[in-house]
Amino acid sequence: MIGAIADDFTGATDIAVAFRRAGLRVVILFNGPHETNLPDHDVTIIALKTRTIAPAEAVRQSVEAVEWLRIHGAKQIFFKYCSTFDSRPEGNIGPVADALMHLLATERAVFAPSSPEHLRTQYMGHLFVDRLLLSDSPMRHHPLTPMTDSFIPSVLASQTARPVALIDHRDVRGGRNRISALLDTAVREGTPYVVVDAISDADLVEIGEAVVFDPLVTGAAGLAGGLGAAVARRLGRSTRRDGDDDPIGVVPAVALAGSCSARTLEQIAHMRHDHPSLLLDAVATPDSETLAAQALAWYDEQDADSAPLIYSSLPPAQLRLAQAALGAERASAILETAMGLIARGLVDRGVKRLVIAGGETSGAVVTALDVDGGVIGEEAAPGVPWIFTGGDAPVALLLKSGNFGDPQLLTRAVMEGAA
Incomplete structure (x- = not known):
């Protein structure tokens, strides 16, 4: 092994x-x-x-x-x-x-x-x-x-x-x-x-x-x-070509983005054209629990099938200002903790498909949801597979590294459960 x-x-x-x-x-x-x-x-x-x-x-x-x-x-x-x-x-x-x-x-x-x-x-x-x-x-x-x-x-x-x-x-x-x-x-x-x-x-x-x-x-x-x-x-194994069936099916979906990479910023800009979106502002609200509560209250106001985006990603100039105000490590800690709390609140509200952009954000969400592991499914983009968790309340997770995927990935992925 x-x-x-x-x-x-x-x-x-x-x-x-x-x-x-x-x-x-x-x-x-x-x-x-x-x-x-x-x-x-x-x-x-x-x-x-x-x-x-x-x-x-x-x-x-x-x-x-x-x-x-x-x-x-x-x-x-x-x-x-x-x-x-x-x-x-x-x-x-x-x-x-x-x-x-x-x-x-x-x-x-x-x-x-x-x-x-x-x-x-x-x-x-x-x-x-x-x-x-x-x-x-x-x-x-x-x-x-x-x-x-x-x-x-x-x-x-x-x-x-x-x-x-x-x-x-x-x-x-x-x-x-x-x-x-x-x-x-x-x-x-x-x-x-x-x-x-x-x-x-x-x-x-x-x-x-x-x-x-x-x-x-x-x-x-x-x-x-x-x-x-x-x-x-x-x-003596042959190349794996077939994928696992999606056991989650048609369910509410939300995208959570924390990466500040250039590609994730492109994906956010594309998704914001057709989906409601909310920016988490750690400078204005430097408290994880308050940020999460605000985001969940905002989500409750959206249509159930709108597949919204909640993000903290900033372009370099704005990111430097936020880090200058809070410190780089503190800013990251506030936002990662908030994203984990938001993910937990979304799942409690019936969201069963989460599209997550950024390695640190993915780690925060998986930890907050207490996910032990899962079955690897089809790829939504090269190197970005769906993961289907087990247990009595399975969830579909797409954990996307910041620079991975085409500009349409977030938009396409949240709609997989809405067809």
Whole structure:
């Protein structure tokens, strides 16, 4: 079994899709490791919320999750981070990787953030977002994890004392055998961390084959797909093409958006044309419970089938003003807590389909709803699947990473339950 940890909830769903597409059976657990009745599976993913917390706490939660996965049969660990490799200057990618290297007593770990499907590619060590260097992309202005360096070996080296090497694309084109040979050389030379270029899914398949037996593998959804394909080939599994039926059906839907990414802002602008919308203003109302009560009172005034939008996302200039007034961490905490309370209130009111934009917002909502896990359904956009929770009152959740999806995604997703 592959045991995977993801540093946010949308990242967990992203790799769940990648492994599932490869033909593997996938279970996803939220809110950390816990005992549950798991169906037969090849991959267990634990969704954490460790990307922006203090490094020591991120390490503690990650180690706890991996220890649980190993006890429950995981022979290989996949550490998933964002395809933009974003973290604060002190971590948490490096510190978590260091702790897992020690825990697993392994000699090497690859780092491959490329996810070509999402227009994230790495060439000669430099990470690109579509046609822009990472440092020139909107990620440069991320409110919590601004990325101003595109050269991933140096970004990783700033977070760890372990030496870091690069296998650039000239060698990746040589295929799995060339990659394996260079990984072995890195170990002999005392360089345990190896960043690997990839500009296509074919590159990631070759990398996946090269590391298929490694105790620890790190990367984004692109490498999860490559590794999944290598494992599925050895298990004799065919690519998964069919999707699960939607057990929720026609139900009230609401979109909740907290990401300030450029793509989410586009999606909000598109949705506001045809759906009622409410902006949560933490500066005017710096109290989570009051904000949530105001939002729920507003929702109660809307038509039941209007599929409204409640959002806190702001463009960069307005976001800086809000953070200056409240402090970045306080502003985020107020809004995330409010979104969780709003989600709980909406479900109590009969909303059974929630479309959530942003990794931190997704984590807050899933935690507030006390969701343990769910079944992966069809994708509403690449890497963005519906998740159907279990229990007596199932809910459909779409957890969307901030930069994922086309501009119409939020609008399209809330209408799936209204047809």
